[in-house]
Amino acid sequence: MVDTSPGTPANLSPRARARVQTMRDIVRIGREHLATEGAAALSLRAVARDLGLVSSAVYRYVASRDELLTLLVVDGYDELGDAVDAALEPLDRDDHVGRVVAIARATRAWALAEPATYALLFGSPVPGYEAPAEQTTGPGTRVVGRLVEVWEDAWQAGAISLDEAPLVPRRLSRDLARIRKQVGITAPDRLVARGLFAWAALFGCVSFEVFGQYGANTFGDPRDLFEQHVAALVEAVGLEAGARLVTRGGRPSR
Amino acid sequence: MVDTSPGTPANLSPRARARVQTMRDIVRIGREHLATEGAAALSLRAVARDLGLVSSAVYRYVASRDELLTLLVVDGYDELGDAVDAALEPLDRDDHVGRVVAIARATRAWALAEPATYALLFGSPVPGYEAPAEQTTGPGTRVVGRLVEVWEDAWQAGAISLDEAPLVPRRLSRDLARIRKQVGITAPDRLVARGLFAWAALFGCVSFEVFGQYGANTFGDPRDLFEQHVAALVEAVGLEAGARLVTRGGRPSR
DNA sequence: CAAAAACAAGAGCAGTGCTCACATTTGGCA
DNA sequence: TGCCAAATGTGAGCACTGCTCTTGTTTTTG
Numbered sequence: 001m002v003d004t005s006p007g008t009p010a011n012l013s014p015r016a017r018a019r020v021q022t023m024r025d026i027v028r029i030g031r032e033h034l035a036t037e038g039a040a041a042l043s044l045r046a047v048a049r050d051l052g053l054v055s056s057a058v059y060r061y062v063a064s065r066d067e068l069l070t071l072l073v074v075d076g077y078d079e080l081g082d083a084v085d086a087a088l089e090p091l092d093r094d095d096h097v098g099r100v101v102a103i104a105r106a107t108r109a110w111a112l113a114e115p116a117t118y119a120l121l122f123g124s125p126v127p128g129y130e131a132p133a134e135q136t137t138g139p140g141t142r143v144v145g146r147l148v149e150v151w152e153d154a155w156q157a158g159a160i161s162l163d164e165a166p167l168v169p170r171r172l173s174r175d176l177a178r179i180r181k182q183v184g185i186t187a188p189d190r191l192v193a194r195g196l197f198a199w200a201a202l203f204g205c206v207s208f209e210v211f212g213q214y215g216a217n218t219f220g221d222p223r224d225l226f227e228q229h230v231a232a233l234v235e236a237v238g239l240e241a242g243a244r245l246v247t248r249g250g251r252p253s254r
Numbered sequence: 255m256v257d258t259s260p261g262t263p264a265n266l267s268p269r270a271r272a273r274v275q276t277m278r279d280i281v282r283i284g285r286e287h288l289a290t291e292g293a294a295a296l297s298l299r300a301v302a303r304d305l306g307l308v309s310s311a312v313y314r315y316v317a318s319r320d321e322l323l324t325l326l327v328v329d330g331y332d333e334l335g336d337a338v339d340a341a342l343e344p345l346d347r348d349d350h351v352g353r354v355v356a357i358a359r360a361t362r363a364w365a366l367a368e369p370a371t372y373a374l375l376f377g378s379p380v381p382g383y384e385a386p387a388e389q390t391t392g393p394g395t396r397v398v399g400r401l402v403e404v405w406e407d408a409w410q411a412g413a414i415s416l417d418e419a420p421l422v423p424r425r426l427s428r429d430l431a432r433i434r435k436q437v438g439i440t441a442p443d444r445l446v447a448r449g450l451f452a453w454a455a456l457f458g459c460v461s462f463e464v465f466g467q468y469g470a471n472t473f474g475d476p477r478d479l480f481e482q483h484v485a486a487l488v489e490a491v492g493l494e495a496g497a498r499l500v501t502r503g504g505r506p507s508r
Numbered sequence: 509c510a511a512a513a514a515c516a517a518g519a520g521c522a523g524t525g526c527t528c529a530c531a532t533t534t535g536g537c538a
Numbered sequence: 539t540g541c542c543a544a545a546t547g548t549g550a551g552c553a554c555t556g557c558t559c560t561t562g563t564t565t566t567t568g
Contacts, residue, residue, distance in 0.1 A: 015514070015565060038381025040294030043555065056558080057516050065556065124377025125465055126294060137469070172478035179472070193482040197459065200483065203467075204458015205451065211379055213457075215391070218433070224426035228447040229454065236490040269534060269545070297524065310526080311547050319525065515564070524555065533546070538539100 023061055025051055027071050034072055034116045039126050044068065066129050069120070073131050074139050076117035081142035083110040088146060096154040097239050103146055104202055104230045111206045118210055122203055144199050148183055151195045151237070155187040160238045162190055191238070198237045205229045277315055279305055281325050288326055288370045293380050298322065320383050323374070327385050328393050330371040335396035337364040342400060350408040351493050357400055358456055358484045365460045372464055376457055398453050402437055405449045405491070409441040414492045416444055445492070452491045459483045 029050045033042055044065050048058040062068045087106035091098050111118040120126070121140070131140075154160045168176070168189040176192045179185075185192065208214055209222050219225055266274075283304045287296055298319050302312040316322045341360035345352050365372040374380070375394070385394075408414045422430070422443040430446045433439075439446065462468055463476050473479055 013566065019514090039378070041381045044557085045555065054517055055556085056518075059557075060515060119378035122461075122467065123465070124293070124373035126292070128292070128295065133469070168482065169478045171474050172482070175473045175479075193479065194486055196479065197455070197483045197486045200458040200462045200467075201451070201455035201487075202458070204454040204456070204461065207376075207458065207461060208454045211377070213376065213454075215387070219429045220425050224423045225429075225447065225450065228422065228426070229451045232448055232451045232490055233455075236486055267535065273545090298526085299524065308548055309524095310528090310549080313526075314546060509568105511566105511568080513564105513566070515562105517560100517562080519558105519560085521558085522556095525553095527551085529548100529550090531546100531548075533544105535544080536542100538541090 019061070022051070026058065026061055026068065027075055030068055030072050031075065031117065034120065035114065036116075038116055039069065039120045042069070042072075069126065069129055070132060070135060072117065073120060073136050076114070076121050077136065077139035077142065079114070079117070080107065080110050080121070081139055083107075084143050084146055093153060094157060094159075096150050096157070096159050097234055099150045100147070100198075100234055100237070100239065101230055103143065103150070104226075104233065107143060107202065108206050108209070108226055111210045115210050118206075122207060123211065145183070147195060147199055148185055151187055151191055152185045154239060155191060160187075160191060162188070162238050168193065194237045198233050201229075201233055201236070205233075273315070276305070280312065280315055280322065281329055284322055284326050285329065285371065288374065289368065290370075292370055293323065293374045296323070296326075323380065323383055324386060324389060326371065327374060327390055330368070330375050331390065331393035331396065333368070333371070334361065334364050334375070335393060337361075338397050338400055347407060348411060348413075350404050350411070350413050351488055353404045354401070354452075354488055354491070354493065355484055357397065357404070358480075358487065361397060361456065362460050362463070362480055365464045369464050372460075376461060377465065399437070401449060401453055402439055405441055405445055406439045408493055409445060414441075414445060416442070416492050422447065448491045452487050455483075455487055455490070459487075 026047060029047050030042065033046060033050075037043075037046075042065065044058055044062070045055040047068070048055045051058065062071070084103055084106045087102040088099060091102055111122075151160070172193070173189050176189050180187075180192060187195075205226060209226065214222065214225075280301060283301050284296065287300060287304075291297075291300075296319065298312055298316070299309040301322070302309045305312065316325070338357055338360045341356040342353060345356055365376075405414070426447070427443050430443050434441075434446060441449075459480060463480065468476070468479075
């Protein structure tokens with residue numbers, strides 16, 4: 001990644017160019033510190049030092065430590081979203097299982113590569129900081145948005161088995177109807193609820209691994225276990241059973 | 255809660271009695287601060303202030319901030335374990351689904367009641383702090399231990415439907431065999447893997463709710479959604495809800 | 509070219525974890 | 539019972555943090 005500005009408009013005053021460059025450097029150095037020290041230990045002063053500035057100067061660019069966190073949050077969401085999109089790109093639209101698996105693997109891979117940023121996005125909220133919804137909800141919903149697309153496609157294609165029992169409480173049904181309207185999905189309540197479950201379960205599995213809940217040295221290669229989990233997840237949402245993954249989409253064994 | 259020591263041995267010198275009392279106060283105040291400020295903002299100085307001591311005096315009792323965190327971690331694990339045990343207590347041993355549901359509900363309820371402690375246990379690791387395994391693994395495995403008990407009981411009772419496909423990689427199978435040996439379980443690989451999935455999925459659901467990933471005001475009563483998730487979880491692990499699902503390998507209709 | 513805006517520097521405030529020298533209180537033992 | 543040592547509390551101090559404010563410099567702009 002070259003840091004001198006592909007994408008920097010050339011018709012800017014030198015000062016303005018320097019400003020966007022400094023902003024980029026701040027985010028870059030912030031990400032480095034995030035990766036090495038963690039979110040709670042992220043220090044504006046240290047970023048300023050690495051930038052060759054005095055601590056107060058960095059406040060010309062970033063209003064507060066929380067604002068820097070917000071920058072890093074949207075940066076992280078974007079990167080995760082890009083990773084998932086890239087993994088989805090070569091897949092056929094009707095390969096529903098393959099798409100779910102790809103989303104899961106890409107999410108896990110990115111989380112393991114950027115554990116600190118993952119923790120910032122999906123871990124404990126950092127105390128005293130609340131991500132401003134207007135900036136973070138957009139990029140923050142890209143992954144679940146992709147999942148929803150798969151559910152919808154699979155539902156339209158009749159590739160989801162679902163029991164007919166209408167045992168969703170009316171109260172929840174109303175909420176789900178609102179969601180359905182917002183994201184434009186036609187699948188029924190049960191499927192939306194299952195999709196949300198799959199979403200939460202996926203991040204539970206990834207979090208356990210990233211946050212070390214399984215304990216160190218418990219599994220020789222945690223990927224094996226994750227693949228089992230993904231199979232269970234695919235099955236749980238009503239897509240073609242994990243066992244048939246082998247014959248169907250050609251389960252890429254690695 | 256009376257803070258004068260039920261359980262404090264009476265045959266102690268006044269000084270020793272005062273010491274255990276001070277230790278208790280430190281943990282209590284630490285938990286309060288944890289709840290209000292969060293783990294990363296937990297300050298030994300503030301604890302000392304609330305205790306009426308000068309900051310350095312508290313180091314006579316707790317070697318460092320990390321050690322206080324460890325105290326709070328085992329305290330939290332113990333409380334969660336007690337909550338789960340209490341929820342399990344009135345249930346019949348052969349009510350497998352009921353026990354799983356009880357574990358899930360108790361976990362969620364405790365997490366929502368003590369979000370900061372939950373975050374300390376299951377959220378992002380706090381930077382620079384590593385929980386010492388010798389003190390935390392014991393109480394930290396109580397909940398999953400209860401889940402394992404249910405799987406095992408259900409398996410012994412033939413109440414778990416499982417497809418026979420032996421598609422667990424050998425490498426993973428070795429790891430699972432070791433776990434099986436450690437915790438004394440006879441259920442096959444697939445079930446152990448599914449159990450781990452259910453564990454991770456449960457904490458994914460709880461984390462999403464506690465950490466606010468669903469967004470505010472998305473659901474009128476998140477409990478409804480959680481119940482759906484628990485149902486999906488029970489189904490995912492192959493447990494039978496009631497007497498219905500006796501058909502092996504058949505798509506579980508419920 | 510001068511006014512205005514942007515930028516950088518440095519001092520300062522209140523807070524943090526933690527250490528150390530010092531004073532006081534307490535407990536076990538001769 | 540007296541005494542010495544251990545346990546406990548104090549306050550100063552170091553290096554760090556986020557953040558504000560004043561001062562001086564540089565660049566853009568009217």
